[in-house]
Amino acid sequence: MRRGDFLSHVAWTGAGIAYVLGARGIVRAADGTPPGAYFVQISDSHIGFKQPANPDVAGTLKQTIDRINALPNQPQFVVHTGDVTHLSTPEQFDLAKQMLGTLRAPVVVLPGEHDALAGGAARFLSVFPPKSGSTGWFSWDAGGIHYVALVNVFDFEAMGLLGNDQLAWLERDLTPLPKSQPIVVFAHVPLYALYPQWGWTTEDGAKALALLARFDAVTVLNGHIHQVIEHTQGNIRFATANATAYPQPAPGSAPKPGPLTLPPDVLLARIGYRTVEMKGGHATADDVSLA
Amino acid sequence: MKTLAMAALTALTLLAAAPAPSPPAVTVHIEDFAFVPARLTVDAGTSVRFVNDDGEAHTVTAADKSFDSEGLDTGAQWTHRFAKPGTYAYFCELHPYMKGTIVVRPSSQS
Numbered sequence: 001m002r003r004g005d006f007l008s009h010v011a012w013t014g015a016g017i018a019y020v021l022g023a024r025g026i027v028r029a030a031d032g033t034p035p036g037a038y039f040v041q042i043s044d045s046h047i048g049f050k051q052p053a054n055p056d057v058a059g060t061l062k063q064t065i066d067r068i069n070a071l072p073n074q075p076q077f078v079v080h081t082g083d084v085t086h087l088s089t090p091e092q093f094d095l096a097k098q099m100l101g102t103l104r105a106p107v108v109v110l111p112g113e114h115d116a117l118a119g120g121a122a123r124f125l126s127v128f129p130p131k132s133g134s135t136g137w138f139s140w141d142a143g144g145i146h147y148v149a150l151v152n153v154f155d156f157e158a159m160g161l162l163g164n165d166q167l168a169w170l171e172r173d174l175t176p177l178p179k180s181q182p183i184v185v186f187a188h189v190p191l192y193a194l195y196p197q198w199g200w201t202t203e204d205g206a207k208a209l210a211l212l213a214r215f216d217a218v219t220v221l222n223g224h225i226h227q228v229i230e231h232t233q234g235n236i237r238f239a240t241a242n243a244t245a246y247p248q249p250a251p252g253s254a255p256k257p258g259p260l261t262l263p264p265d266v267l268l269a270r271i272g273y274r275t276v277e278m279k280g281g282h283a284t285a286d287d288v289s290l291a
Numbered sequence: 292m293k294t295l296a297m298a299a300l301t302a303l304t305l306l307a308a309a310p311a312p313s314p315p316a317v318t319v320h321i322e323d324f325a326f327v328p329a330r331l332t333v334d335a336g337t338s339v340r341f342v343n344d345d346g347e348a349h350t351v352t353a354a355d356k357s358f359d360s361e362g363l364d365t366g367a368q369w370t371h372r373f374a375k376p377g378t379y380a381y382f383c384e385l386h387p388y389m390k391g392t393i394v395v396r397p398s399s400q401s
Contacts, residue, residue, distance in 0.1 A: 087348060114362075116384075159386075
């Protein structure tokens with residue numbers, strides 16, 4: 001056990017799937033063991049939100065960034081899985097970009113539906129240009145992992161929706177890869193029907209999952225629902241992340257989704273970041289709260 | 292001081308008494324992830340005020356994109372004047388299952 005009892009550790013490949021808050025991030029062995037792929041996920045910062053559920057979302061994002069910057073082993077990158085802003089205003093984008101720019105590690109930012117208001121994707125894409133291409137979805141390879149960033153918030157008629165162009169691109173992107181290729185997929189809205197009654201689903205997500213089904217080890221990491229929920233479907237393992245802003249109710253536990261107002265100390269236990277370490281193509285995650 | 296206050300009061304009274312250029316505004320409330328009323332009929336030229344009384348942000352966006360409130364936070368409001376008769380379907384971009392309709396009939400004055 002590394003670093004004592006508070007370092008909780010969950011292998012999604014194991015039989016028991018659970019997560020425990022309060023870990024302090026991954027501490028690597030001092031013998032210089034070569035690192036595998038290792039990154040951090042943050043999500044749902046809602047910069048501009050001012051309601052009682054969290055009157056200082058910039059403050060909690062800053063706390064999150066400070067803790068990530070203080071990790072003894074810096075992640076290879078930090079991915080933000082969307083809803084960087086609350087209402088897509090230029091001021092909110094400016095502040096979010098400035099704050100995320102203080103991370104020591106490189107940052108990959110995906111849009112949430114809150115980042116695509118006021119005329120769609122253009123504003124987001126100009127502030128956070130994609131790693132490649134101009135559509136907003138892209139892939140890259142690093143440390144033996146094939147990473148895919150999908151966008152399921154640009155069509156508002158149904159949400160989430162990937163659309164045929166993106167699905168065709170995904171098929172082209174995956175076709176050359178052997179089934180042993182480890183894959184990590186990021187998207188804002190969960191790709192499976194997590195709780196459609198609250199819009200927590202991607203209408204054509206099943207088509208993307210069909211393209212991913214032939215691979216030995218796929219990890220899909222999402223945001224949107226402001227809480228950790230894990231799910232397995234064949235060789236595909238899903239996990240949504242906590243927000244840095246405020247939690248939402250568990251599916252069906254309230255009449256409607258929306259910001260959950262909690263006492264300040266309880267709030268901090270329900271928001272934070274996630275470290276992800278890849279071993280043999282499988283993800284090992286720690287969800288770390290700000291409490 | 293007294294004179295100033297009187298003047299201000301007079302100005303306010305004059306403003307209030309000024310003839311309305313269009314029919315009085317009507318209000319659609321946004322509450323519990325719904326537009327209330329979901330279907331509203333108004334005369335052409337009516338301004339409709341949308342007030343977000345919900346704990347969550349919403350938008351008022353025409354299905355044909357002919358109008359868009361952009362993001363409306365809790366407590367925010369947005370007014371749109373419906374000049375031309377027709378049936379206008381709208382929804383919330385953040386929660387597309389929230390739908391509403393404004394039916395605009397030809398103005399009773401014309």
